[in-house]
Amino acid sequence: MSGAGATSLVAIAGCTSTDNEGTNGEGDHGDHGDGDEESEDGFTPIDRSIEGLSDVQETEEIYLEDGDTYTLNAEVVRHDPGVGNEIAMYAYNGQLPGPTLRVPQGSEIDIEFVNELPYETTVHWHGLRLDVENDGVPDMTQDPIKPGDTFEYTLKFPDEGAFWYHPHLREDLQQNLGLRGAIIVEGPREEGREWPREEILFLSDLKIADDDVYPFWEEATNHAMMGRFGNHMLTNGVSEWVTEADPGERIRLHLLNVANARPFQVTAEGAEHMELIGLDGGFLPEPTTLSEVLLSPSERATVDIVMPEAGDVRLVHTSPHGENELGLVESTDADVVDTLNVPMEPHERAEEDLSEAIARSDEPVDITWELDIDMDHELHEMMGMGDMDHDDMDGMDHGEGPPPIEWEDDMEDMNEMSTNELVTHIIRDQETGGENMEINPSFEHGRFARIKIVNLPDSEHPMQHPIHLHGVHFLVDTIDGEPNPHPSWKDTVHVSAGSEVVITVPMSNPGTWLAHCHISEHLEADMKAAFTVEEP
Numbered sequence: 001m002s003g004a005g006a007t008s009l010v011a012i013a014g015c016t017s018t019d020n021e022g023t024n025g026e027g028d029h030g031d032h033g034d035g036d037e038e039s040e041d042g043f044t045p046i047d048r049s050i051e052g053l054s055d056v057q058e059t060e061e062i063y064l065e066d067g068d069t070y071t072l073n074a075e076v077v078r079h080d081p082g083v084g085n086e087i088a089m090y091a092y093n094g095q096l097p098g099p100t101l102r103v104p105q106g107s108e109i110d111i112e113f114v115n116e117l118p119y120e121t122t123v124h125w126h127g128l129r130l131d132v133e134n135d136g137v138p139d140m141t142q143d144p145i146k147p148g149d150t151f152e153y154t155l156k157f158p159d160e161g162a163f164w165y166h167p168h169l170r171e172d173l174q175q176n177l178g179l180r181g182a183i184i185v186e187g188p189r190e191e192g193r194e195w196p197r198e199e200i201l202f203l204s205d206l207k208i209a210d211d212d213v214y215p216f217w218e219e220a221t222n223h224a225m226m227g228r229f230g231n232h233m234l235t236n237g238v239s240e241w242v243t244e245a246d247p248g249e250r251i252r253l254h255l256l257n258v259a260n261a262r263p264f265q266v267t268a269e270g271a272e273h274m275e276l277i278g279l280d281g282g283f284l285p286e287p288t289t290l291s292e293v294l295l296s297p298s299e300r301a302t303v304d305i306v307m308p309e310a311g312d313v314r315l316v317h318t319s320p321h322g323e324n325e326l327g328l329v330e331s332t333d334a335d336v337v338d339t340l341n342v343p344m345e346p347h348e349r350a351e352e353d354l355s356e357a358i359a360r361s362d363e364p365v366d367i368t369w370e371l372d373i374d375m376d377h378e379l380h381e382m383m384g385m386g387d388m389d390h391d392d393m394d395g396m397d398h399g400e401g402p403p404p405i406e407w408e409d410d411m412e413d414m415n416e417m418s419t420n421e422l423v424t425h426i427i428r429d430q431e432t433g434g435e436n437m438e439i440n441p442s443f444e445h446g447r448f449a450r451i452k453i454v455n456l457p458d459s460e461h462p463m464q465h466p467i468h469l470h471g472v473h474f475l476v477d478t479i480d481g482e483p484n485p486h487p488s489w490k491d492t493v494h495v496s497a498g499s500e501v502v503i504t505v506p507m508s509n510p511g512t513w514l515a516h517c518h519i520s521e522h523l524e525a526d527m528k529a530a531f532t533v534e535e536p
């Protein structure tokens, strides 16, 4: 799957620094070699040396049982993600994606985490309703883990489904460079029912320039306005992901959007059909046949595809800007198998689980959050716009409100220079006017809170925001006043520009938790609030 074993390396242009500290990427990251240039604003590029790094490894499936301890590290590896030369990437246990953890529902597992990156990090266990001290939020639930230090996480898995883990410190660079892994929580499975073969697909992108990633600065996050959109699409860290299946075979795909900013809209061209089974951590009461599935950053979908009697299936990202191939399922020469009428593992449990939240649809909203942006005057000056009315800015004058989704970065220069020092993304409590970490409403344990999220259509740069709540799961109740056609427990809700959604959140897990936008650069630009679930 990777460039492992390649004998010739293409040196990164101008990079002459060496790492004498061994193979794990630790070392003096103050030495950037002669060729690394500061940005115009004096920011330092991160170390991109590949000297002495180990090759990336294949992703392993790790089966864990209740009470097990597993050791996980984060390190720098060398890998060609399909750009034609090896570059420095970040990996959990040397693997990209990191090891897949398969665990039984209801179990408890310890993770001994070792930070072998040259930077501080933490690990967030996305979607798990675990105890708050294990949630991995720096300066909130734990101190940042320094290079060389360890941290022990205790994970709990009350819910069946597909979850994931990723860094929660400089996520814009650490996750983008490869830190992500899947957690599959397996519930009880019924005798005589089929569970199809599963494939886990991490969808992401990289912004490549001059044979390496476009620079990341140590001191600040660039692309803070829109997020970093890549120009290379990656599935499981490679640009040409391929598998094989028999004609008529049913394959269960866990699709995870782990990009910084890009929304993916996935179709399965050539498939007999595609069924939506679940979203984020949850299952739908009934599978739904559909032609495409939209995933904002950190959202997941579990879909079944059924292979045609003849021919391959192409997994494609489609947007108004065109198509990108994400993967290929090649047909074998085997006889056609009929999986269309085989009884599948049922999820009646999902309906029962969700019914109490669905029944709250008529209840009033408890709090309303507005999504907004504040751009520094300096950014306007830099673009030569002075005090120009922002309605006149290129790409923002649409007459009938903003486009609901920004599919690509069509203001690249301005986006790149908008650091998180110049742009603040805002969650604002409509009632109190409190913004970002000034917000921390408290809820009684067991209460079903109703939160409305309004993505202001007339902000200075309206765009979609995927809002993620830690520690709890929720039902997306309505989207622009209409009932959600795909009810499921979720942990992230995509809110289009100019849209409003209402979510119903069972306040099930005591602690003070983060709620934030999962566009990595928006998180770095302060787009986060807290909420508290009281002790029972």
Ligand SMILES: [Cu+2]
Pocket: 425, 464, 465, 466, 517, 518, 519, 522, 527
């Ligand atoms: Cu955002």
